[in-house]
Amino acid sequence: MFAMTLALLVAFWELYKAIGPQDGGMMFGVRVLPRANDTAMPHVSTMFSRYGRPEVRGSDKKIWIVVLSGAWFSLRLSLVGFFLGTTIGIGLAVLMARFTTVRRGLLPYLVMSQTVPLIALAPLVVSWGGKLEIGSFVWPRWLSASILGTFLAFFPVAVGTLRGLTSSPLAAVELMSSYAASWRQTLFKLRFPAAVPFMVPALKLGASGAVVGVVVAEISTGLKGGIGRLIIEYAREATGDPAKVFTAVFGAAALGLTMSGLVAFFDLFLMRNRPRETST
Amino acid sequence: MKTLDRVKNIATPFVFGVLFLALWESAVNGFDLKPYFLAAPSKIMEQFLNNTTRIWEATAVSGSNALVGLVIGTILGIAMSFILSRFRFLSQLITPLAISLNAIPIFVLVAVLNNMYSITSEIPRRFMVTLVVYFIVLVNVARGLTQVSSIQVELMRSYAASEFAILRKVRVPNAIPYLFTALKVAAPASVITAFVSEYFGGLQNGLGSRITSNIANSKNAAAWAYVLGACLLGLAFYTVSIILESLTRKGQTK
């Protein structure tokens, strides 16, 4: 089914190329329809064949290797951001579940932060790279990208985990109380396992947040080695080499899919013994 | 007891916020942090008030991109969801696409779009926002149109009601809360996407570009002031979607 969708998309693209205006279509003086010539919209086959050719004329490196290593670089940064964000998010959720005052004070900000473009902080966080020193620790430039990923990942994880931790039915909490269980015991034996179904979608959001954060950071700094920088570079060469930028775009897509695939795999493991939800 | 709880619910975050700002301010002054790291809240406020016109202009640019994309994306998304509810097999094609697009940073397509249009056009950014909003609205509204209680549909069928009547009387009312769920996600998403799109070059008159240029010129406090503007923009969009939702909920209990 998915393959059919992709095939349809390709067909749509080529169809537009065949019948669309070469120089774009104007409406009310604004170009609403994109240019359909080969420079602006290369054939899909050109895009794929581009993978096989070298990156730069005269270089030996095939482009798919370059794109792959760029995606790999960004993937590692995303993973760091994701792990940091998840740890902080879960820790904060536990704190909020334990102390009502903390929950009252922080939760509105957490919820608000999901509606506010935290991305706006990207250039700021990124500018710390290379200029900051704490003791003997010099802030490496790539850490800023991961930190932005952390920012974007930790909010949904915290909110989702908190909802899960407080979702246990009263009867279950009473049961643990009848066992004279401590708060810590109740946390690990009841609240966390009960929270897992809520954490699963939150982790998915966290994963995509980490990727977005890392890619945006790479783009706004041109971080060397990442897929973001490749996209920007290749976009600049689009007039001469139109298919190049697509290779990097597909690379970024692959990055996102890999990240979400990893999380989905982990989710399957977490939910392995749970009753399957029946879909209506 | 209830009013005391309400007071606590409002006062506590307020106190937390004030404490945080105070800590921030004293940390910057106390540790003598370099301005390129963190600017003091007082300086940020100062910059904000000094530059209100320019901040407003930049906000208007980013905001209009977001708004245009939000409106068009919503309309197209709703239209497509009707088609999807009529021709169910289409949803099998589109749903996996929508799910995978969720995982991908699709805003990188702006790089491609910039080539397909001229570099001085706002269209690529609006296109991007439209695309993002479209899928959010599509998935949610389609779900609202199709996941109706089977009892209600059976009742309508027993009245020999046409599919169109079922659509009007059962599916659409069911889908309205789903539309607003979508809007609550799409509104902030539109702002964020409009923002991120500015990082790909092109016209440099939006909030995102302003922030980058201020940082490049080491004017951090000014950059933070623009960030504040961006946050206010995002909040405004979200608040409007909440207000719209409450308008349609008159008389309905949750």
Next chain:
Amino acid sequence: MSAVVNTSAVEVAGASKIFNEGTANQVDALLDVNLTIAPGEFVSLIGPSGCGKSTLLRLIANLLEPTQGAISVNGKTSAQSRLDQDYGMAFQQAGLFDWRTVSKNIELPLELKGWDKKKRAVRAAQMLELVKLEEFGNMYPWQLSGGMQQRVAIARALAAHPPLLLMDEPFGALDEMTREYMQGELLRICAETSTTVVFVTHSIPEAVYLSNRVVVMSPRPGRILEVIDVNLGSKRSELTRAADGFFRSITSVREALRGTHADHVASTAIRGVEDR
């Protein structure tokens, strides 16, 4: 602890419970309740909705504190009893943890008490035998029927061999035939383990079939109206359900419940109590 040897399993002395005292939402759940339960006894609490029977159970369990009066379990305060794990509890919803196997669910109270792995596994297997679910140890709760889940809940409640079992309408969600079967099983299990039981129910026949004594409670504020002795002997079976004594006791309980409406000129049906 006092040096006086207390021979009763549960002693409730002048207990009252008021919720939200002094506000507009004040609820007088229980008023001056006195009850003594001997070890090994099976006592049911029955009454209309809102009579406070569940509240009384929770006072004994120390999940709630009495506004007035004192509760002692096994010669200690109810609080100390809870800390010492002197009782097991079963609710209407089996309340098993979805993510644990049946055996691991039974082991839960033992884990919290710090038992080591081997001991826990042995005890869990014993309990499974007791409730006749030996084959189901490695299955998950959602793979079991409602009745089976309740049996696991009972196994869990008895895992640490507490002298007292507190049950809050545990069979309420089951169908009639499963219910009767479970009642028989419960009696067999309690006889084998010599457990004292306090059992809350809505059903008159259930209360009579299971108990040595039935405590009839009044509507809010809950008081004990009457305590009815059920003289059906200790060996009960399906035949008991057809015995004359069974019906006589049911009638006594029903009359005691209806007695609350004796002052009313128009007698209305008792809400919340089954007559079957």
